[in-house]
Amino acid sequence: xxxxGDNLERRVAALxxxxxxxxxxxxxxxxVAAAVLNAGGRLGRAVGDVFRRLRIDDTFxxxxxxxxxxxxxxxxxxxxxxxxxxxxxxxxxxxAASGRFARSQGSMKMSATxxxxxxxxxxxxxxxxxxxxxxxxxxxxxxxxxxxGDGASLFLVQLGPVxxxxxxxxxxxxxLSKRHLIWYGFERKNGVHSVCPAYWSAQRRCxxxxxxCLNPFACSFMDMQFPNGQLRYVAGDGFTARAFLPxxxxxxxxxGKFPGEKRLSFSFKNRSGGSVVPTVQWPxxxxxxxxxxxxxxxxxxxxxxxxxxxxxxxxxxxxxxGLCTELIHSANENVGVVCGYSHTASPSAYASISVGRSKxxxxxxxxxxxxxVEAPLHNxxxxxxxxxxNSGLEF
Numbered sequence: 001x002x003x004x005g006d007n008l009e010r011r012v013a014a015l016x017x018x019x020x021x022x023x024x025x026x027x028x029x030x031x032v033a034a035a036v037l038n039a040g041g042r043l044g045r046a047v048g049d050v051f052r053r054l055r056i057d058d059t060f061x062x063x064x065x066x067x068x069x070x071x072x073x074x075x076x077x078x079x080x081x082x083x084x085x086x087x088x089x090x091x092x093x094x095x096a097a098s099g100r101f102a103r104s105q106g107s108m109k110m111s112a113t114x115x116x117x118x119x120x121x122x123x124x125x126x127x128x129x130x131x132x133x134x135x136x137x138x139x140x141x142x143x144x145x146x147x148x149g150d151g152a153s154l155f156l157v158q159l160g161p162v163x164x165x166x167x168x169x170x171x172x173x174x175x176l177s178k179r180h181l182i183w184y185g186f187e188r189k190n191g192v193h194s195v196c197p198a199y200w201s202a203q204r205r206c207x208x209x210x211x212x213c214l215n216p217f218a219c220s221f222m223d224m225q226f227p228n229g230q231l232r233y234v235a236g237d238g239f240t241a242r243a244f245l246p247x248x249x250x251x252x253x254x255x256g257k258f259p260g261e262k263r264l265s266f267s268f269k270n271r272s273g274g275s276v277v278p279t280v281q282w283p284x285x286x287x288x289x290x291x292x293x294x295x296x297x298x299x300x301x302x303x304x305x306x307x308x309x310x311x312x313x314x315x316x317x318x319x320x321x322g323l324c325t326e327l328i329h330s331a332n333e334n335v336g337v338v339c340g341y342s343h344t345a346s347p348s349a350y351a352s353i354s355v356g357r358s359k360x361x362x363x364x365x366x367x368x369x370x371x372x373v374e375a376p377l378h379n380x381x382x383x384x385x386x387x388x389x390n391s392g393l394e395f
Contacts, residue, residue: 106394108393111391112389121140133157161176171184172185181198192214209222221234221235253265253266261281262283274292274294277290285317287315288313291312308330312326322344323342324341324343326341335354337354338354348374348376352373357391358388366392366393367392372386
């Protein structure tokens with residue numbers, strides 16, 4: 001009888017739906033936390049992308065050859081490759097290769113500079129992660145403009161989509177979609193309320209952002225970016241425009257500030273790897289011709305990089321008429337030397353050496369320093385110098 005009863009119980013249990021036990025409370029909490037972190041991460045990345053676009057990279061429009069940017073990219077890639085080979089049988093390296101630690105959670109960059117000519121000390125710290133970002137900079141010395149107030153010290157904190165600037169301005173998102181973002185801004189120092197809309201195209205090739213003050217009603221900031229240029233307006237400072245256009249195997253570049261100086265240049269490279277950049281500036285009424293020519297090459301991994309380069313830039317007319325020449329030598333990925341001479345209204349000679357992390361060496365190392373000394377020819381016995389210390393890490 002007991003076997004018959006057991007069979008009947010199993011059949012009844014198979015026909016009746018049995019409710020599943022609820023998941024443990026820990027798993028429920030982890031799921032909620034993951035959803036919150038995912039939403040905050042998307043908001044934080046959107047905010048970071050917007051403010052990353054607002055930073056204007058002036059190296060492309062400066063009108064002078066920029067050899068250091070290319071060497072920086074190559075230096076970073078080659079150094080990364082060497083570091084990956086050197087890890088070998090490290091268990092952390094094996095875990096990174098498996099994908100567990102393949103992506104760093106955050107990074108920090110620190111820099112400090114001292115200038116003996118002006119007795120300025122400038123320092124900056126930039127730290128960022130997926131959901132947060134913090135930036136701080138401080139400048140003290142005789143070159144700080146009077147009446148700048150807080151202009152010598154800046155502080156910015158981003159926590160997901162919320163942004164604090166100088167502890168007086170708060171930006172909080174009111175609307176977020178794939179192409180739209182609207183902030184509410186409040187400046188505690190002046191009691192100003194603002195609305196800040198932002199828009200970017202589907203391919204993120206076009207971007208628009210503006211800051212509209214509500215009391216009083218005015219547009220205090222506007223930034224528009226296109227595939228071939230950028231237009232920015234800042235209340236009290238005017239318009240700034242940058243544009244470039246590929247023409248005849250080169251790039252025609254324009255940079256203008258209204259009111260202010262305008263610059264038009266055309267850059268192209270020759271077959272030997274050198275570049276030529278003629279530049280016209282007005283109302284300075286000057287014409288310059290920038291020439292950059294590699295003299296020797298060195299191999300870095302699978303790539304060839306210029307080991308020695310010479311740069312010559314004669315200028316006709318304007319405030320800085322004369323001749324500037326510079327010799328750049330990269331001994332390896334961690335050591336670079338620059339020597340230059342400027343024969344202008346105030347002629348001078350200078351030399352600098354970069355060790356470790358720097359713009360000349362590509363910033364591949366964790367730390368480094370740049371020492372520069374310059375002496376005016378009319379008073380060669382009283383040179384001035386500057387020292388810059390750089391450091392960076394990932395965690």
